Amino acid sequence: MKKKDKKRLYRIVLSAILLAVAVVVDHVGILSGVLEFSGFTPLILALYLIPYVIIGGGVLKEALQGIIHGQVFDENFLMGIATIGAFCTGEYAEGVFVMLFYSVGELFEHIAVGKSRNSIKALLSLQSDEATVIRNGESFTVDCDCVEVGERILVRPGEKIPLDAKICEGESTVDTSALTGESLPREVSVGDEIHSGCINLGGVIYADVTKRYEESTVSKILSLVEDSAQNKSKSESFITKFARFYTPAVVIAAALLAILPPLFIGIGDSSVWKEWVYRALTFLVISCPCALVISVPLSYFSGIGSASSRGILIKGSAYLDTLAHCDTIVFDKTGTLTEGRFRIDEVHLASNIDPKELLRLAALAEQFSNHPISRSIVEAAGEIDSSTPTTVEEIFGHGVKASVDGDILLVGNDKLIKKFGIIPLANTDHSTVVHVAKNGLYLGYIFISDKEKSGAREALASLRRAGIEKTVMLTGDRAAAGNQIGKQLGIDEIYTELLPDGKVSAIEKIIASQKNEKKVAYVGDGINDAPVITRADVGIAMGALGSDAAIEAADIVLMDDELSKITDTITLARRTRRIVIQNIVFALGVKAAVLVLGACGLVGLNAAVFADVGVAVIAILNSMRNLKK
């Protein structure tokens, strides 16, 4: 507890005791009839005024400052008027009690907000402030922001990696869980990138810094979560707008309630005036909008905080809301639903040639290409003699034409082979095929496939259970390959052979065909499909650790590539939405009920103060449920 809060607590306890004393004296006095003399009333009043000033002094002071600054509907002012009014109508005990309860509520609010602020900070305790840097062969401990790119740092076992760097000496395992939520440590060795915020578990590593502190992974993530408050959801803006009109409206209602009825019922009767003024005071107490205004952002923020502890970064409550309204999820295929690593299934031969020779030729032709399929062929071929004289002409979307050692090689898809007048011999219905021809002679083909990601089926099934009605897959791959994977996984709609801009128009078509204002989420790697991510209602990037482009483009970022986290995020989004609605309905409901009952004179100030701070506290506690995993 902070010092300020402790002071408040002491004040509450002290005034509570004094209030109790005053009440006892008051009642005993009434019972014995001793204090019935009018001469004793000021003494009783003074007895109540002491705890009132102790507990309400601060509120009154702030109310005064508020008036000076022209802040009329400030909550301190409202509480001040309400309690002073209570004193004026002779309800001394109630006046003190309302102020006391109000302060208890305020204190509780403070503690709760402070607590959730802290727990979110703790979730994000990724940053280390110091780094051990090697300069001229000696090690120094310096502030992270003093380390330049290219300098060498030393990370001992157990230490947090302070900056993004590339290992130049040593090997180790690192715990990336703070960033990704993934509990399995990752093995790293010379040449590997290590990310700030991870913990070095194994041995001593030396690494060269690749990014300045401000640009490091950790700084990016932290500022992203902190800035998330800028993308406010509709409910958040609604509630602050609502509060703007709610308070003046209730205050005006209170004024009317105090004046109008007595004018008609009994203009000269002081007890009638007293009754209606008292009823109006209940209105003033209820007119504070804080319960609502505090609980809504708190619910969202708790949700965003708890998500980031699992390696799910959400760039604002607006996206959490939209995700809660999604019923369709569109996936990219390669790298999202599949592992993104191709392997060779089969090599079919059309002529009398050794399969290894076929692979070798294909690898020679493909050796300069960066396409995942080419890389897998080169990998499968093993060592190739790269000194073989080779010139390669890449034919976009088809494959390559290469001249190797004087021979003309064609390596690529159906279209390439047919373009050169060769008739491929292949039943190419089920997967990706790479044909190989040499000097116009068809040699054979290689079947290549990408494995579905482990857990993909379960993840898709759990999405369905979480209420997602339609899943869609987009891929640039051939229809045969795409359909095969899509059907295996149980995807509802499959779009294949799409070029990058084709993916954008596909998602536009899907969004346009949505009914009932349901939203569409897109899941991809965020690197090749940034335009699609931006176009979707909610763009989710997976496996984003270390990829600034992906973090930049997406609305929601999954640091690792675990598909099940999408379900987690949707469940969280829906839970947050539920909590927000519960809070709004509950707070408004109680307030409305007490307003009506108060106007009828059925409940008094005590109920009103409960409707104000009691409801705030309950709403806050409800929001904090969202902090849990």
Place this chain on the structure above:
Amino acid sequence: MKKTFTLDEVDCANCAARMERKINEIEGVISASVSFMTQKLTIEASENDFDRILKEAQKVVSKIDSDCRIIAK
């Protein structure tokens, strides 16, 4: 240009909302947002105006909550 500041001691959520609205009304502010939870104030405005806007923002903030200070990061 966008800058983020820490708002020390923002005590009530409604005050934060009011600060946001008032700061948005300052001349030259393109957009401003106050986050009660993270205690952050973000102002977007042109570079030349920033000092003046910041001073006015501090005035607005003090009016709503006298304990509250805008602190540059």
